[in-house]
Amino acid sequence: MVVELRVVLHPSPRETLHLVEEALRNGETILLVGLCGVEYEGRSSATLPPGERVVFLKSDGTLLVHQRVGNNPICWNPPGSRAKIRQEDELLLLESERLKPRENVKITFLQVVFAGSFELVDHAELELRGTERELVETLIQHPNLVEPGFRVVKREKPTRYGVIDLYGMDGEGNTVVVEVKRLASFQAVQQLRRYVDLLKQREPGEVRGVLVATRFTRGVKALLEDCGFEYRVLNPRKINKGEKGVQSRLTDY
Protein backbone atom coordinates (compact mmCIF):
# COMPACT_ATOMS: atom_id res chain seq x y z
CA MET A 1 0.00 0.00 0.00
CA VAL A 2 1.18 3.53 -0.63
CA VAL A 3 1.89 4.86 2.83
CA GLU A 4 2.18 8.49 1.95
CA LEU A 5 0.45 10.27 -0.91
CA ARG A 6 -0.09 13.92 -1.52
CA VAL A 7 -1.66 15.56 -4.52
CA VAL A 8 -2.41 19.17 -5.47
CA LEU A 9 -4.29 20.44 -8.49
CA HIS A 10 -3.34 23.78 -10.03
CA PRO A 11 -0.97 24.48 -7.15
CA SER A 12 0.54 27.88 -6.62
CA PRO A 13 4.32 28.09 -7.02
CA ARG A 14 4.58 28.12 -3.27
CA GLU A 15 2.44 25.02 -2.85
CA THR A 16 4.48 23.15 -5.42
CA LEU A 17 7.66 24.32 -3.74
CA HIS A 18 6.55 22.95 -0.41
CA LEU A 19 5.31 19.66 -1.80
CA VAL A 20 8.54 19.03 -3.71
CA GLU A 21 10.80 20.08 -0.85
CA GLU A 22 9.05 17.82 1.60
CA ALA A 23 8.96 14.92 -0.84
CA LEU A 24 12.69 15.34 -1.49
CA ARG A 25 13.34 15.26 2.25
CA ASN A 26 11.26 12.11 2.65
CA GLY A 27 12.70 10.30 -0.34
CA GLU A 28 9.37 10.13 -2.09
CA THR A 29 8.55 9.86 -5.77
CA ILE A 30 7.42 13.13 -7.34
CA LEU A 31 5.23 13.73 -10.36
CA LEU A 32 4.72 17.19 -11.81
CA VAL A 33 2.67 18.13 -14.83
CA GLY A 34 2.83 21.59 -16.30
CA LEU A 35 4.18 24.13 -18.74
CA CYS A 36 7.95 24.24 -18.60
CA GLY A 37 11.14 24.87 -20.55
CA VAL A 38 14.34 22.91 -20.09
CA GLU A 39 18.05 23.64 -20.37
CA TYR A 40 20.67 20.93 -20.31
CA GLU A 41 24.40 21.33 -20.03
CA GLY A 42 26.86 18.48 -19.69
CA ARG A 43 28.42 15.86 -21.95
CA SER A 44 26.37 17.64 -24.57
CA SER A 45 24.05 20.59 -24.28
CA ALA A 46 20.48 21.24 -25.27
CA THR A 47 17.54 23.61 -25.10
CA LEU A 48 13.89 22.65 -25.03
CA PRO A 49 11.47 25.58 -25.41
CA PRO A 50 8.38 25.65 -23.19
CA GLY A 51 5.66 23.06 -23.58
CA GLU A 52 3.41 20.94 -21.41
CA ARG A 53 5.23 17.94 -19.99
CA VAL A 54 5.38 15.36 -17.26
CA VAL A 55 8.32 15.69 -14.89
CA PHE A 56 9.26 12.64 -12.85
CA LEU A 57 11.65 12.88 -9.92
CA LYS A 58 12.71 9.73 -8.10
CA SER A 59 14.18 9.26 -4.67
CA ASP A 60 17.46 8.00 -6.15
CA GLY A 61 17.96 11.31 -7.91
CA THR A 62 16.65 10.24 -11.29
CA LEU A 63 15.01 13.08 -13.18
CA LEU A 64 12.88 12.45 -16.26
CA VAL A 65 11.13 14.98 -18.47
CA HIS A 66 8.60 13.31 -20.75
CA GLN A 67 6.84 14.91 -23.68
CA ARG A 68 3.44 13.66 -24.75
CA VAL A 69 5.02 11.24 -27.23
CA GLY A 70 8.04 9.00 -27.38
CA ASN A 71 9.43 6.15 -25.37
CA ASN A 72 12.42 8.07 -24.08
CA PRO A 73 12.50 11.11 -21.85
CA ILE A 74 13.38 14.21 -23.82
CA CYS A 75 15.65 15.38 -21.01
CA TRP A 76 16.87 13.58 -17.94
CA ASN A 77 19.49 13.17 -15.27
CA PRO A 78 20.46 9.66 -14.16
CA PRO A 79 20.37 8.13 -10.66
CA GLY A 80 22.72 9.82 -8.22
CA SER A 81 21.86 13.34 -9.32
CA ARG A 82 20.75 15.92 -6.79
CA ALA A 83 17.65 18.02 -7.28
CA LYS A 84 16.84 21.38 -5.76
CA ILE A 85 13.80 23.53 -6.24
CA ARG A 86 13.37 27.25 -5.74
CA GLN A 87 10.98 30.03 -6.59
CA GLU A 88 11.84 33.16 -8.54
CA ASP A 89 8.92 35.54 -8.78
CA GLU A 90 6.11 33.50 -10.29
CA LEU A 91 8.49 30.93 -11.80
CA LEU A 92 9.53 27.64 -10.27
CA LEU A 93 13.05 26.46 -10.98
CA LEU A 94 13.83 22.76 -10.61
CA GLU A 95 17.52 22.11 -10.99
CA SER A 96 19.22 18.74 -11.08
CA GLU A 97 22.97 18.35 -10.71
CA ARG A 98 25.07 15.34 -11.50
CA LEU A 99 28.71 15.33 -10.49
CA LYS A 100 30.51 12.73 -12.59
CA PRO A 101 30.31 13.63 -15.32
CA ARG A 102 29.11 17.08 -14.43
CA GLU A 103 25.66 17.54 -15.88
CA ASN A 104 22.98 20.03 -15.13
CA VAL A 105 19.30 20.03 -16.04
CA LYS A 106 17.32 23.15 -15.31
CA ILE A 107 13.56 23.11 -15.62
CA THR A 108 11.68 26.39 -15.55
CA PHE A 109 8.02 25.95 -14.75
CA LEU A 110 5.76 28.68 -16.08
CA GLN A 111 2.75 26.86 -14.72
CA VAL A 112 2.14 23.69 -12.74
CA VAL A 113 -1.25 22.02 -13.13
CA PHE A 114 -0.57 18.95 -11.08
CA ALA A 115 1.86 18.02 -8.35
CA GLY A 116 1.95 14.71 -6.52
CA SER A 117 4.27 12.85 -4.19
CA PHE A 118 4.16 9.14 -3.47
CA GLU A 119 5.93 6.81 -1.11
CA LEU A 120 6.34 3.65 -3.13
CA VAL A 121 7.21 0.25 -1.68
CA ASP A 122 8.64 -2.17 -4.19
CA HIS A 123 11.13 -4.92 -3.44
CA ALA A 124 10.41 -6.99 -6.54
CA GLU A 125 12.97 -7.60 -9.24
CA LEU A 126 12.44 -8.32 -12.87
CA GLU A 127 12.97 -11.88 -14.01
CA LEU A 128 14.05 -11.66 -17.62
CA ARG A 129 14.31 -14.61 -19.97
CA GLY A 130 15.75 -14.96 -23.45
CA THR A 131 18.87 -12.86 -23.00
CA GLU A 132 22.23 -13.43 -24.61
CA ARG A 133 23.42 -14.87 -21.33
CA GLU A 134 20.85 -17.63 -21.63
CA LEU A 135 21.92 -18.37 -25.17
CA VAL A 136 25.49 -18.86 -23.99
CA GLU A 137 24.31 -21.15 -21.22
CA THR A 138 22.36 -23.17 -23.73
CA LEU A 139 25.46 -23.61 -25.86
CA ILE A 140 27.49 -24.74 -22.87
CA GLN A 141 24.88 -27.36 -22.06
CA HIS A 142 24.53 -28.37 -25.70
CA PRO A 143 27.87 -27.77 -27.43
CA ASN A 144 26.53 -29.82 -30.34
CA LEU A 145 24.51 -26.76 -31.26
CA VAL A 146 27.79 -25.15 -32.29
CA GLU A 147 28.75 -28.35 -34.08
CA PRO A 148 29.19 -32.04 -33.32
CA GLY A 149 32.54 -32.49 -31.66
CA PHE A 150 32.78 -28.92 -30.37
CA ARG A 151 34.20 -28.70 -26.88
CA VAL A 152 33.97 -25.60 -24.69
CA VAL A 153 37.30 -24.63 -23.15
CA LYS A 154 36.39 -21.31 -21.59
CA ARG A 155 33.42 -19.04 -21.21
CA GLU A 156 34.00 -15.29 -21.27
CA LYS A 157 37.69 -15.58 -22.03
CA PRO A 158 39.24 -12.14 -21.58
CA THR A 159 41.62 -10.80 -24.20
CA ARG A 160 43.38 -7.54 -24.74
CA TYR A 161 40.56 -6.47 -27.03
CA GLY A 162 37.52 -7.69 -25.18
CA VAL A 163 35.89 -10.83 -23.82
CA ILE A 164 35.26 -13.87 -25.98
CA ASP A 165 31.80 -15.33 -25.33
CA LEU A 166 32.85 -18.94 -25.91
CA TYR A 167 36.29 -20.29 -26.64
CA GLY A 168 36.78 -23.92 -27.51
CA MET A 169 38.00 -26.58 -29.90
CA ASP A 170 36.51 -28.53 -32.75
CA GLY A 171 36.87 -32.28 -33.30
CA GLU A 172 40.16 -31.77 -35.12
CA GLY A 173 41.78 -29.70 -32.42
CA ASN A 174 41.33 -26.36 -34.13
CA THR A 175 40.63 -23.30 -32.04
CA VAL A 176 37.04 -22.06 -32.31
CA VAL A 177 35.94 -18.59 -31.29
CA VAL A 178 32.20 -18.32 -30.77
CA GLU A 179 30.44 -14.97 -30.59
CA VAL A 180 26.86 -15.16 -29.36
CA LYS A 181 24.21 -12.56 -30.14
CA ARG A 182 20.47 -12.30 -30.01
CA LEU A 183 20.54 -10.28 -33.21
CA ALA A 184 23.58 -10.59 -35.47
CA SER A 185 24.84 -7.28 -36.87
CA PHE A 186 27.91 -5.94 -38.63
CA GLN A 187 29.20 -5.03 -35.27
CA ALA A 188 28.99 -8.63 -34.08
CA VAL A 189 31.02 -9.82 -37.05
CA GLN A 190 33.66 -7.20 -36.37
CA GLN A 191 33.83 -8.21 -32.76
CA LEU A 192 34.35 -11.82 -33.80
CA ARG A 193 36.98 -10.75 -36.28
CA ARG A 194 38.90 -8.87 -33.62
CA TYR A 195 39.11 -11.99 -31.45
CA VAL A 196 39.95 -14.34 -34.32
CA ASP A 197 42.73 -12.08 -35.59
CA LEU A 198 44.16 -11.85 -32.11
CA LEU A 199 44.12 -15.61 -31.54
CA LYS A 200 45.59 -16.29 -34.96
CA GLN A 201 48.72 -14.52 -33.77
CA ARG A 202 48.86 -16.66 -30.64
CA GLU A 203 47.43 -20.07 -31.38
CA PRO A 204 49.38 -22.49 -33.52
CA GLY A 205 46.65 -24.21 -35.58
CA GLU A 206 43.69 -22.93 -37.51
CA VAL A 207 41.38 -20.45 -35.78
CA ARG A 208 37.74 -20.61 -36.79
CA GLY A 209 35.16 -17.95 -36.06
CA VAL A 210 31.51 -18.83 -35.51
CA LEU A 211 28.68 -16.36 -34.98
CA VAL A 212 25.68 -17.85 -33.20
CA ALA A 213 22.48 -15.84 -33.11
CA THR A 214 18.72 -16.17 -33.19
CA ARG A 215 18.41 -13.70 -36.08
CA PHE A 216 20.68 -12.56 -38.90
CA THR A 217 20.44 -9.68 -41.32
CA ARG A 218 21.31 -10.14 -44.98
CA GLY A 219 24.39 -7.95 -44.95
CA VAL A 220 25.79 -9.83 -42.03
CA LYS A 221 25.83 -13.14 -43.85
CA ALA A 222 27.72 -11.53 -46.73
CA LEU A 223 30.29 -10.02 -44.41
CA LEU A 224 30.66 -13.32 -42.58
CA GLU A 225 31.44 -15.02 -45.84
CA ASP A 226 33.99 -12.34 -46.76
CA CYS A 227 35.72 -12.91 -43.44
CA GLY A 228 35.66 -16.69 -43.81
CA PHE A 229 33.46 -17.12 -40.75
CA GLU A 230 30.61 -19.50 -40.12
CA TYR A 231 27.26 -19.01 -38.48
CA ARG A 232 24.58 -20.92 -36.68
CA VAL A 233 20.94 -19.99 -36.29
CA LEU A 234 19.57 -20.76 -32.85
CA ASN A 235 15.86 -21.19 -32.52
CA PRO A 236 15.13 -20.48 -28.86
CA ARG A 237 11.93 -22.49 -28.91
CA LYS A 238 13.53 -25.56 -30.41
CA ILE A 239 16.38 -25.57 -27.95
CA ASN A 240 14.43 -27.15 -25.15
CA LYS A 241 13.11 -29.85 -27.41
CA GLY A 242 16.46 -30.95 -28.73
CA GLU A 243 19.40 -29.79 -30.76
CA LYS A 244 17.70 -28.98 -34.01
CA GLY A 245 17.93 -25.72 -35.86
CA VAL A 246 21.63 -25.94 -36.55
CA GLN A 247 22.78 -24.44 -39.83
CA SER A 248 25.61 -25.81 -41.86
CA ARG A 249 28.63 -23.66 -42.39
CA LEU A 250 28.40 -21.05 -45.12
CA THR A 251 30.99 -22.81 -47.21
CA ASP A 252 28.69 -25.81 -47.54
CA TYR A 253 26.53 -23.81 -49.92
Added chain:
Amino acid sequence: MVVELRVVLHPSPRETLHLVEEALRNGETILLVGLCGVEYEGRSSATLPPGERVVFLKSDGTLLVHQRVGNNPICWNPPGSRAKIRQEDELLLLESERLKPRENVKITFLQVVFAGSFELVDHAELELRGTERELVETLIQHPNLVEPGFRVVKREKPTRYGVIDLYGMDGEGNTVVVEVKRLASFQAVQQLRRYVDLLKQREPGEVRGVLVATRFTRGVKALLEDCGFEYRVLNPRKINKGEKGVQSRLTDY
Protein backbone atom coordinates in the same frame (compact mmCIF):
# COMPACT_ATOMS: atom_id res chain seq x y z
CA MET B 1 -2.36 25.51 -20.58
CA VAL B 2 -3.58 22.02 -19.89
CA VAL B 3 -7.06 21.97 -21.40
CA GLU B 4 -8.26 18.76 -19.86
CA LEU B 5 -7.20 17.27 -16.56
CA ARG B 6 -8.82 14.65 -14.41
CA VAL B 7 -7.52 13.13 -11.22
CA VAL B 8 -8.87 10.53 -8.81
CA LEU B 9 -7.40 9.45 -5.50
CA HIS B 10 -7.84 5.88 -4.33
CA PRO B 11 -10.20 5.17 -7.20
CA SER B 12 -12.28 2.04 -7.35
CA PRO B 13 -11.45 -0.34 -10.19
CA ARG B 14 -14.51 0.95 -12.01
CA GLU B 15 -13.46 4.57 -11.61
CA THR B 16 -9.98 3.81 -12.93
CA LEU B 17 -11.49 1.85 -15.78
CA HIS B 18 -13.64 4.79 -16.81
CA LEU B 19 -10.88 7.33 -16.48
CA VAL B 20 -8.46 5.28 -18.56
CA GLU B 21 -11.00 4.38 -21.21
CA GLU B 22 -12.05 7.97 -21.70
CA ALA B 23 -8.45 9.19 -21.72
CA LEU B 24 -7.54 6.57 -24.34
CA ARG B 25 -10.45 7.73 -26.50
CA ASN B 26 -9.37 11.35 -26.18
CA GLY B 27 -5.68 10.70 -26.78
CA GLU B 28 -4.72 12.01 -23.39
CA THR B 29 -1.69 11.22 -21.26
CA ILE B 30 -2.40 8.83 -18.40
CA LEU B 31 -0.62 8.42 -15.08
CA LEU B 32 -1.44 5.58 -12.70
CA VAL B 33 0.18 4.85 -9.37
CA GLY B 34 -0.49 1.64 -7.54
CA LEU B 35 0.29 -1.91 -6.63
CA CYS B 36 0.72 -4.02 -9.74
CA GLY B 37 2.47 -7.01 -11.27
CA VAL B 38 3.71 -7.15 -14.86
CA GLU B 39 4.13 -9.83 -17.49
CA TYR B 40 6.03 -9.21 -20.71
CA GLU B 41 6.17 -11.46 -23.75
CA GLY B 42 7.86 -10.54 -27.01
CA ARG B 43 11.41 -10.31 -28.31
CA SER B 44 12.23 -11.50 -24.84
CA SER B 45 9.97 -12.34 -21.93
CA ALA B 46 9.85 -11.28 -18.32
CA THR B 47 7.93 -11.38 -15.09
CA LEU B 48 7.81 -8.64 -12.49
CA PRO B 49 6.12 -9.61 -9.21
CA PRO B 50 3.76 -7.10 -7.59
CA GLY B 51 5.08 -3.84 -6.20
CA GLU B 52 4.12 -0.19 -6.11
CA ARG B 53 4.92 1.59 -9.36
CA VAL B 54 4.14 4.45 -11.65
CA VAL B 55 2.50 3.50 -14.93
CA PHE B 56 2.67 6.02 -17.74
CA LEU B 57 0.52 5.66 -20.85
CA LYS B 58 0.98 8.11 -23.71
CA SER B 59 -1.32 9.01 -26.56
CA ASP B 60 1.10 7.54 -29.10
CA GLY B 61 0.77 4.13 -27.47
CA THR B 62 3.92 4.33 -25.38
CA LEU B 63 3.63 2.40 -22.13
CA LEU B 64 6.14 2.85 -19.33
CA VAL B 65 6.28 1.08 -15.98
CA HIS B 66 8.65 2.81 -13.59
CA GLN B 67 9.86 1.48 -10.29
CA ARG B 68 10.90 3.86 -7.53
CA VAL B 69 14.51 3.82 -8.70
CA GLY B 70 16.36 3.75 -11.98
CA ASN B 71 16.56 5.85 -15.06
CA ASN B 72 14.89 3.32 -17.34
CA PRO B 73 11.42 1.88 -17.18
CA ILE B 74 11.45 -1.66 -15.83
CA CYS B 75 8.87 -2.69 -18.43
CA TRP B 76 7.55 -0.85 -21.47
CA ASN B 77 6.01 -0.97 -24.91
CA PRO B 78 7.22 1.53 -27.51
CA PRO B 79 5.19 4.08 -29.50
CA GLY B 80 2.64 2.50 -31.82
CA SER B 81 1.43 -0.03 -29.28
CA ARG B 82 -2.25 -0.32 -28.44
CA ALA B 83 -3.52 -0.37 -24.89
CA LYS B 84 -6.75 -1.82 -23.56
CA ILE B 85 -8.03 -1.93 -20.02
CA ARG B 86 -10.58 -4.24 -18.45
CA GLN B 87 -11.81 -5.29 -15.06
CA GLU B 88 -11.81 -8.83 -13.73
CA ASP B 89 -13.40 -9.07 -10.32
CA GLU B 90 -11.47 -6.61 -8.17
CA LEU B 91 -8.44 -6.61 -10.47
CA LEU B 92 -7.71 -4.17 -13.24
CA LEU B 93 -5.90 -5.52 -16.29
CA LEU B 94 -4.03 -3.08 -18.51
CA GLU B 95 -2.77 -4.77 -21.64
CA SER B 96 -0.56 -3.24 -24.30
CA GLU B 97 -0.07 -4.89 -27.67
CA ARG B 98 2.59 -4.12 -30.24
CA LEU B 99 2.33 -5.71 -33.65
CA LYS B 100 5.77 -5.55 -35.26
CA PRO B 101 7.47 -7.20 -33.60
CA ARG B 102 4.65 -8.76 -31.63
CA GLU B 103 5.03 -7.75 -28.01
CA ASN B 104 2.63 -7.84 -25.16
CA VAL B 105 2.78 -6.17 -21.77
CA LYS B 106 0.14 -7.11 -19.23
CA ILE B 107 -0.19 -5.14 -16.03
CA THR B 108 -2.36 -6.49 -13.24
CA PHE B 109 -3.36 -3.83 -10.75
CA LEU B 110 -4.13 -5.12 -7.29
CA GLN B 111 -4.73 -1.59 -6.13
CA VAL B 112 -4.69 1.86 -7.69
CA VAL B 113 -4.00 4.79 -5.39
CA PHE B 114 -3.85 7.49 -8.01
CA ALA B 115 -5.19 7.90 -11.53
CA GLY B 116 -4.81 11.01 -13.66
CA SER B 117 -5.35 11.98 -17.27
CA PHE B 118 -3.89 15.07 -18.93
CA GLU B 119 -4.24 16.71 -22.28
CA LEU B 120 -0.77 18.05 -23.00
CA VAL B 121 0.06 20.63 -25.65
CA ASP B 122 3.68 20.65 -26.71
CA HIS B 123 4.99 21.59 -30.13
CA ALA B 124 8.54 22.31 -29.04
CA GLU B 125 11.49 20.30 -30.23
CA LEU B 126 14.79 19.72 -28.54
CA GLU B 127 17.78 21.58 -29.88
CA LEU B 128 20.78 19.44 -29.16
CA ARG B 129 24.38 20.57 -29.56
CA GLY B 130 27.66 18.70 -29.46
CA THR B 131 26.62 15.67 -31.49
CA GLU B 132 28.77 13.63 -33.84
CA ARG B 133 27.13 15.45 -36.71
CA GLU B 134 28.53 18.72 -35.43
CA LEU B 135 31.98 17.23 -35.11
CA VAL B 136 31.86 16.23 -38.78
CA GLU B 137 30.75 19.72 -39.74
CA THR B 138 33.64 21.17 -37.78
CA LEU B 139 36.08 18.99 -39.66
CA ILE B 140 34.63 20.03 -42.99
CA GLN B 141 35.06 23.69 -42.07
CA HIS B 142 38.51 23.08 -40.63
CA PRO B 143 40.09 20.17 -42.52
CA ASN B 144 43.40 21.15 -40.93
CA LEU B 145 42.08 19.53 -37.77
CA VAL B 146 42.53 16.19 -39.53
CA GLU B 147 45.93 17.31 -40.75
CA PRO B 148 47.49 20.15 -42.74
CA GLY B 149 46.94 19.45 -46.41
CA PHE B 150 43.94 17.22 -45.87
CA ARG B 151 41.21 17.80 -48.43
CA VAL B 152 37.62 16.54 -48.07
CA VAL B 153 36.36 14.71 -51.15
CA LYS B 154 33.06 13.38 -49.84
CA ARG B 155 31.02 13.43 -46.70
CA GLU B 156 29.02 10.33 -45.80
CA LYS B 157 30.34 8.26 -48.66
CA PRO B 158 28.24 5.11 -48.87
CA THR B 159 29.93 1.73 -49.25
CA ARG B 160 28.74 -1.85 -49.23
CA TYR B 161 29.57 -2.05 -45.54
CA GLY B 162 28.32 1.28 -44.32
CA VAL B 163 28.77 5.01 -44.70
CA ILE B 164 32.19 6.64 -44.39
CA ASP B 165 31.96 9.81 -42.29
CA LEU B 166 34.64 11.66 -44.24
CA TYR B 167 36.52 10.55 -47.30
CA GLY B 168 39.38 12.64 -48.64
CA MET B 169 43.00 12.96 -49.64
CA ASP B 170 46.19 13.96 -47.91
CA GLY B 171 48.82 16.32 -49.33
CA GLU B 172 50.53 13.48 -51.15
CA GLY B 173 47.40 12.25 -52.88
CA ASN B 174 46.81 9.27 -50.60
CA THR B 175 43.27 8.24 -49.79
CA VAL B 176 42.24 9.09 -46.22
CA VAL B 177 39.26 7.52 -44.47
CA VAL B 178 38.10 9.50 -41.44
CA GLU B 179 35.76 8.02 -38.86
CA VAL B 180 34.32 10.54 -36.41
CA LYS B 181 33.02 9.69 -32.95
CA ARG B 182 32.20 11.51 -29.76
CA LEU B 183 33.63 8.61 -27.79
CA ALA B 184 36.14 6.34 -29.51
CA SER B 185 35.45 2.63 -28.98
CA PHE B 186 36.69 -0.69 -30.30
CA GLN B 187 33.65 -0.72 -32.48
CA ALA B 188 34.68 2.58 -34.04
CA VAL B 189 38.10 1.18 -34.88
CA GLN B 190 36.51 -1.87 -36.46
CA GLN B 191 34.18 0.32 -38.47
CA LEU B 192 37.17 2.28 -39.73
CA ARG B 193 38.96 -0.93 -40.52
CA ARG B 194 36.06 -2.21 -42.57
CA TYR B 195 36.13 0.89 -44.73
CA VAL B 196 39.90 0.98 -45.11
CA ASP B 197 40.03 -2.67 -46.13
CA LEU B 198 37.32 -2.09 -48.67
CA LEU B 199 39.01 0.96 -50.21
CA LYS B 200 42.38 -0.77 -50.29
CA GLN B 201 40.86 -3.17 -52.80
CA ARG B 202 39.58 -0.35 -54.95
CA GLU B 203 41.92 2.61 -54.66
CA PRO B 204 45.33 2.49 -56.28
CA GLY B 205 47.56 4.30 -53.74
CA GLU B 206 47.94 4.05 -50.00
CA VAL B 207 44.76 4.16 -47.88
CA ARG B 208 45.11 5.75 -44.45
CA GLY B 209 42.61 5.45 -41.63
CA VAL B 210 42.09 8.21 -39.09
CA LEU B 211 39.80 8.09 -36.07
CA VAL B 212 38.76 11.50 -34.78
CA ALA B 213 37.03 11.71 -31.40
CA THR B 214 36.75 13.86 -28.31
CA ARG B 215 37.73 10.98 -26.00
CA PHE B 216 39.87 7.87 -26.33
CA THR B 217 40.48 4.94 -24.04
CA ARG B 218 43.81 3.21 -23.67
CA GLY B 219 42.68 -0.01 -25.32
CA VAL B 220 41.36 1.83 -28.32
CA LYS B 221 44.67 3.57 -28.90
CA ALA B 222 46.45 0.21 -28.74
CA LEU B 223 44.10 -1.34 -31.25
CA LEU B 224 44.50 1.65 -33.54
CA GLU B 225 48.23 1.23 -33.44
CA ASP B 226 47.94 -2.50 -34.19
CA CYS B 227 45.80 -1.70 -37.20
CA GLY B 228 48.20 0.96 -38.43
CA PHE B 229 45.65 3.71 -37.98
CA GLU B 230 46.06 7.22 -36.67
CA TYR B 231 43.95 9.30 -34.34
CA ARG B 232 43.14 12.88 -33.52
CA VAL B 233 41.73 14.23 -30.28
CA LEU B 234 39.18 16.96 -30.83
CA ASN B 235 38.57 19.37 -28.00
CA PRO B 236 35.10 20.76 -28.66
CA ARG B 237 35.76 23.89 -26.66
CA LYS B 238 38.97 24.73 -28.45
CA ILE B 239 37.45 24.31 -31.87
CA ASN B 240 35.73 27.65 -31.93
CA LYS B 241 38.87 29.43 -30.85
CA GLY B 242 41.04 28.00 -33.57
CA GLU B 243 42.52 24.77 -34.78
CA LYS B 244 44.45 23.72 -31.75
CA GLY B 245 44.14 20.42 -29.98
CA VAL B 246 45.36 18.37 -32.91
CA GLN B 247 47.34 15.27 -32.04
CA SER B 248 50.14 13.95 -34.14
CA ARG B 249 49.82 10.53 -35.63
CA LEU B 250 50.55 7.63 -33.32
CA THR B 251 53.68 6.76 -35.21
CA ASP B 252 55.20 10.09 -34.28
CA TYR B 253 55.62 8.83 -30.73
Added chain:
DNA sequence: GCCTAGGTCCCGTTG
Protein backbone atom coordinates in the same frame (compact mmCIF):
# COMPACT_ATOMS: atom_id res chain seq x y z
C1' DG C 1 37.70 4.19 -10.70
C1' DC C 2 37.95 3.03 -15.89
C1' DC C 3 36.62 0.16 -19.48
C1' DT C 4 33.93 -3.07 -22.20
C1' DA C 5 29.70 -4.97 -24.05
C1' DG C 6 24.52 -5.93 -23.75
C1' DG C 7 19.85 -4.05 -24.37
C1' DT C 8 12.73 -6.15 -25.09
C1' DC C 9 17.80 -0.90 -26.10
C1' DC C 10 15.08 3.48 -28.88
C1' DC C 11 15.54 6.40 -32.74
C1' DG C 12 16.42 8.58 -37.25
C1' DT C 13 18.04 7.98 -41.81
C1' DT C 14 18.75 5.64 -45.94
C1' DG C 15 18.39 2.15 -49.26
Added chain:
DNA sequence: CAACGGGGCCTAGGC
Protein backbone atom coordinates in the same frame (compact mmCIF):
# COMPACT_ATOMS: atom_id res chain seq x y z
C1' DC D 1 10.02 -2.23 -45.39
C1' DA D 2 14.65 -3.81 -43.49
C1' DA D 3 18.93 -2.45 -41.75
C1' DC D 4 22.48 0.06 -40.08
C1' DG D 5 24.67 3.30 -36.66
C1' DG D 6 24.13 7.15 -33.07
C1' DG D 7 23.06 8.09 -28.24
C1' DG D 8 23.90 13.25 -23.08
C1' DC D 9 22.46 6.33 -24.51
C1' DC D 10 21.83 3.38 -19.34
C1' DT D 11 23.34 -0.56 -16.87
C1' DA D 12 25.85 -4.61 -15.32
C1' DG D 13 30.21 -6.89 -14.78
C1' DG D 14 35.53 -7.09 -14.65
C1' DC D 15 39.70 -5.52 -13.37
